Amino acid sequence: MKRVAYLFLVAVCCLSLVAGCGPKEPETGTPQGEVESKTLYYALENDVASVNPNYRTLAAEHSLYRQIYEPLYFYNHNNGTVENRLAVSHTISEDGLEYTFTIKEGVKFHNGEEVTAEDVAFTVEEAAKSAYIGSTIANFKYAEVIDKYTVKLVLEAPYASFLENVSQLYILPKAYYNEVGKDGFEEKPIGCGAYMFVDRLPGSHITLKAFPDYYRGEAPIKDVKMMITSDATASALALEAGEINIIGLSSANYEKFKAMDNVTVLECPSPHITTVHFNTEVAPFDNKLVRQAINYAVDREFMMEVAVDGLGEVTSNIVHPMMFGHSPNARTYEYNPEKAKELLAEAGITTPMNIGTIRCTSFGEKLAPILQENLAEIGLIADIEVSDISFIDDACKGNYSIGIMGLVVYNGVALDMDAYSILFHSSAIDAFNLPRIANPRIDELFALGRAAVDEAERLAYYQELNELVQEDAGWCMLYSKYTLMACTSDLNVTLYAPGAIYFYDCSWK
């Protein structure tokens, strides 16, 4: 009886196997099935607010834009070269007011229309109007279409970062944009990049498909899905399970993934800023010596070790060496509690002294206890308050005395000191000039640097600026963390500093 039951079971299994194979067989044989099995899954840490680059606000959005849109030039920060994209060449007039670009012929948008000078002029004009990115192409006056493939951009006053910033704008199709309008474009964006936008389910995923007529040749990977996974632990689990191919890696998982055979870890330096900042309108931080003393009191090595597991570069200069304008002669601060105590004594501070509350969001949660301990070592007593994102608002308005923050200043623009005006310029008080220092010489240097056309002259201005900022010590720069990503080992991926991945460069092994 048992044997009969057993046989019956085997028979059922065989039947179901055959039944299961039957309809599936032709499917797996077709190229359709093959393509489907080769979809690339990418973990996007935040949902994109807008697919329109003129309305960009988050870093996550760039991960999408660089796939579907194309800029004039590509700045490869891995080797410091500039590669042509839509532009073939450009000329700059001697007074630095006219930029003439010649663009490639025969490049097509996803709807089949050709990219012309009209589109470039339209893109720059739209970007200049944008509240989000308009400031990156400051001083822009008007665009003039000379012929189908030549466009002239005219400035009101020289702006040194203009070339690099305008070259990184994503070119939009004028005719299509005007036809469908802003909302229609949001639904179905069109660019001339390597991938076409297929659809998007907010909070869930974005689907992309390789553009067959891409001017540099069709991408090797045909289908891409960008999955929105905001939780780092969840995306790491998904990578391990092979459900996602590329993720942003948290430093705590670095060692683990480094040791795994089926995962490749990618890292690159970035000018990311992790910094302590002082409100110079509040005593005792109105005294420069106190701020410098704290700069000497913090144990940066230990902080970096705890917060990002040592995966970064300790630096006390807030201007990263990667940025144009970094000065090797700017004052640096090393861990030296004795010197800190001397400076406090010089400032006439009697310790122990209560200096208020160290405030931060969860970003600085791990750093705050070490800062508290370092301050206690030199006799400054502080509490800690970890709050939600509302702290950023308070910090901008000056409702704090000492804070910890992570900042990004380079997002999609030139790695140039000019980008730092959002931190150091007096007009940024009540925004991200968190120390609230108004130094007229710094404002002047920003203006001089903008107007200077000669590189060496600009560098001199910016280096002086860097030195002033370091001397003022409104910031206590801690370290620059690395950009960390991880991908499954069956994939060839290139990570471009400071943290860009192009699906076009990816391929299956």
Place this chain on the structure above:
Amino acid sequence: MTRVEAIKPKRRKKQSQIALVWHQYKKSKTAMFGLGVLSVFVLLAVFAGFFASPESVIATNQKARFIPPSWGRGPHIFGTDEYGRDVFARIIYGSRVSLSIGIISTSCAAVIGGLLGAAAAYYGGTVDSIVMRFMDVISSIPQILLAMAVVAALGANMTNLLIALTVSSIATYARLVRSTVLTLVEQDFIEAARACGSSDLRIIVKHIIPNSLSPIICQMAFSSSRMILTAASMSYLGLGIQPPNPEWGSMLASAKTYMWTYPYLITVPGVCIVLAALSITLIGDGIRDAVDPRLKD
């Protein structure tokens, strides 16, 4: 004479009642296990100073990061965390916070909620309506959400966390006491007390509260374990105790990133939260069974 005689056996009976409850309680192995575990936690919390110095709780040490649990170095029986702090020291000092949150917030909620509930039931009418509708409003908001709202409004610290937890669980006690008292006020001995001219306060304090105590005690045991869990979730969300002070929930939250690399960091506070909550629940179970008249033999 008769009066003296009446009191004497009553006194003896009262003593024997506690003994009887204890006798019943002892029979339950799980309840005794709960009591044992909780005693260990309480002893560790009270005598924390004997096991670790308060400084060792927050003092960081770059050279002693991530030492796995061991007797040898330190000793660090639960290892050290990402700052090189002894996890055992943080656990026992954290238990002071976690346990006292559980006990204090439960007691406050029981006292405030109990008084409100008793007043509502005793006076009835408008007072009843106002108090109970207010309680309905409170209980219609999920506990953790209400607690988060209170902390967000007042700021994150120990006192505000206690206020938040208390407010969010007052309604349960008010309801419980009100329903108990409603059945009590109808009874003859209350009528008798009133007939003798006792004041309202005296009737509530002397007669009603003692008679409604046993359901409250059971409820307190259950809710204090829930309070510990809620406090842990609040700290996990960053709305509880501020760093670097130890609390089990916040220890769990900061260990989350090291789940794979240093699993003991998340295991130790996790197990402590589970054990503490479980032991209090078991004690509550034990007390409920012990005072249940149907189980008496």
